[in-house]
Amino acid sequence: MRILAIVKRILMEMSRDKRTIAMMFLAPLFILTLIYFLFQSNTDQSATLAVQNADTQLVKAIDQDHIKIKYVATDKTPTHLIRNHNYAGVLNQKGDKLTLTLQNSDQSKSTILRQGLKAAQAKLKMQAAASTLKSQGQALQKLQQSLGNVQIASPGTSTAKAITTYQQKTHYLYGSSSSTFFDTLLPVLLGFVIFFFVFLISGIALLRERTTGTLNRLLATPVKRGEIISGYLLGYGIFALIQTLLIVAFTMYVFKIQILGSLWNVILINILLAVVALTLGLLISTFAATEFQMVQFIPLIIIPQIFFSGIFPLDQMASWLRPVAYIMPLYYGADAMSSVITQNAGFMAILPDLGILVLFAALFLGLNLVAMRRYREV
Amino acid sequence: MTQTIKVHGLRQGYGKTIVLQDINLTVASGEILALIGPSGSGKTTLVSTIMGMLRPKVGDVTVLGQAMPNRQLLAKIGFMAQTDALYNALTGRENLNFFGAMQGVSKQTLAQSIPAAAKVVDLTEDLDRNIGGYSGGMKRRLSLAIALISDPAILILDEPTVGIDPVLRQKIWLELHKMAAAGKTILLTTHVMEDAEQADSILMIRKGEAIAQGRPKQLISDYQVDSIEAVFLKAGRQQDAHTRNR
Numbered sequence: 001m002r003i004l005a006i007v008k009r010i011l012m013e014m015s016r017d018k019r020t021i022a023m024m025f026l027a028p029l030f031i032l033t034l035i036y037f038l039f040q041s042n043t044d045q046s047a048t049l050a051v052q053n054a055d056t057q058l059v060k061a062i063d064q065d066h067i068k069i070k071y072v073a074t075d076k077t078p079t080h081l082i083r084n085h086n087y088a089g090v091l092n093q094k095g096d097k098l099t100l101t102l103q104n105s106d107q108s109k110s111t112i113l114r115q116g117l118k119a120a121q122a123k124l125k126m127q128a129a130a131s132t133l134k135s136q137g138q139a140l141q142k143l144q145q146s147l148g149n150v151q152i153a154s155p156g157t158s159t160a161k162a163i164t165t166y167q168q169k170t171h172y173l174y175g176s177s178s179s180t181f182f183d184t185l186l187p188v189l190l191g192f193v194i195f196f197f198v199f200l201i202s203g204i205a206l207l208r209e210r211t212t213g214t215l216n217r218l219l220a221t222p223v224k225r226g227e228i229i230s231g232y233l234l235g236y237g238i239f240a241l242i243q244t245l246l247i248v249a250f251t252m253y254v255f256k257i258q259i260l261g262s263l264w265n266v267i268l269i270n271i272l273l274a275v276v277a278l279t280l281g282l283l284i285s286t287f288a289a290t291e292f293q294m295v296q297f298i299p300l301i302i303i304p305q306i307f308f309s310g311i312f313p314l315d316q317m318a319s320w321l322r323p324v325a326y327i328m329p330l331y332y333g334a335d336a337m338s339s340v341i342t343q344n345a346g347f348m349a350i351l352p353d354l355g356i357l358v359l360f361a362a363l364f365l366g367l368n369l370v371a372m373r374r375y376r377e378v
Numbered sequence: 379m380t381q382t383i384k385v386h387g388l389r390q391g392y393g394k395t396i397v398l399q400d401i402n403l404t405v406a407s408g409e410i411l412a413l414i415g416p417s418g419s420g421k422t423t424l425v426s427t428i429m430g431m432l433r434p435k436v437g438d439v440t441v442l443g444q445a446m447p448n449r450q451l452l453a454k455i456g457f458m459a460q461t462d463a464l465y466n467a468l469t470g471r472e473n474l475n476f477f478g479a480m481q482g483v484s485k486q487t488l489a490q491s492i493p494a495a496a497k498v499v500d501l502t503e504d505l506d507r508n509i510g511g512y513s514g515g516m517k518r519r520l521s522l523a524i525a526l527i528s529d530p531a532i533l534i535l536d537e538p539t540v541g542i543d544p545v546l547r548q549k550i551w552l553e554l555h556k557m558a559a560a561g562k563t564i565l566l567t568t569h570v571m572e573d574a575e576q577a578d579s580i581l582m583i584r585k586g587e588a589i590a591q592g593r594p595k596q597l598i599s600d601y602q603v604d605s606i607e608a609v610f611l612k613a614g615r616q617q618d619a620h621t622r623n624r
Contacts, residue, residue, distance in 0.1 A: 217463035
């Protein structure tokens, strides 16, 4: 009864705060769209390579979609060329000594050039080997003929093998050839967006109750502290649910992202994340005296969670750093979300993650009830 | 007449600072007690302790025969806080409905008690406006209406008349006397001496101590002065003299 009255009040207050509603529902879509396009353009990056006096065969081998070749005069130094023309790199040959000078202000371009050069050299070596083998094979054939019908294992057959060009076909277990980093990022973002907005809005809402004195006034009624927290959970839970549905629908219909697993699991994870964010937000608001101080907690509480939520693969981190992820609620939420969306994980597979989220929520809930004792001792 | 609020030997404070010392008071049903004292004298702390928001450091507080703090008993106390704790995004009626529900009043009862409470504080016409557009005095009156909403046996009002014009103040006092006559217990704090004179009995608090206690007329004659204000000043001087001698 009292819980419902609190829920009703929260809904009424929110429905009259159009700005906050717009921020909660439109801002995530805006951010996601922005990130989507950022990762789209990143897939066909190309680098310009200036070539000085280099072997034309090698240059031909280097020439491919991602590397643009520019032939330049030999009288200028590579550093000069890069500074004046903004080339990603300069390839210079003196005798049989190749020098690659890289601008290296964009590491991905450097990588493209390094790999391009390596691949070209390998290609040339293969061609050379193939032609020697071919001529050897012809020589052997002649020898064979002159030797008559002597049966020897002909190395000519191995020549044929070396020249074989393989038919390459790639199968993708998850996603497709058009998958970008955005597909990996999306589940993490989905969890993060919910976590961030619920944390901030519910935290500030309770903070406002503290500063305007309505929390004190509420506790002068026979309401239980648990009823206040439950009302908050339910009220803001509804908004988190709407937000989740909106974001999921947007990504499915606008970005055409496939959710391989069950949509119910996605919603379940988001609701749990919202509960954790809410209880954490309410708890953190105890330590803030003003809205400004509440916002100051974002770099401390929210930003580190992004780093450990799977955007940077955990197994590439220093081993001493990895355990930090295990105290971040968003890590478990993002992990479960990625499994459901990109790997079709079922409920049982994400149960451990969900269990830990429940534990986090219970912990924060308990601390909240204790923190509220400050205002009324029973 | 039964004694509904009893405070005995109360000492209260935050951490090591002592805010209230040796406070004793009783209020009976049908009685209006005014706590008067300058700001910072500990009136609000005393009210909070009677409400059970704070546990007494020393001594005990009994309301309706039960020791405070007691959450369930809060349903029988109508409280008006010193600061207007209202939801600004909601209308007056929505605020009344919400706090009524918190107080445990049923919807059917609220449908009748909201217009009644609004009439007492003269807010009937503004009930469906957003609180954001209310003046300071209107917010004060709405806070009072919230205290009345559950028709409680005990009313505890912290500075109920601040920002309320003289005509309405008269009306509110009339209503308070009517409620007291109907057997309700009323405890209010004020620093306006005219308010104190309307009360049945007075407890003067200064620097956390009770310096004078009694019926207004009795106090005036005891201290051989002509107003409550003079009683307060004289009692205050005596308190200072006493502490200097100590």
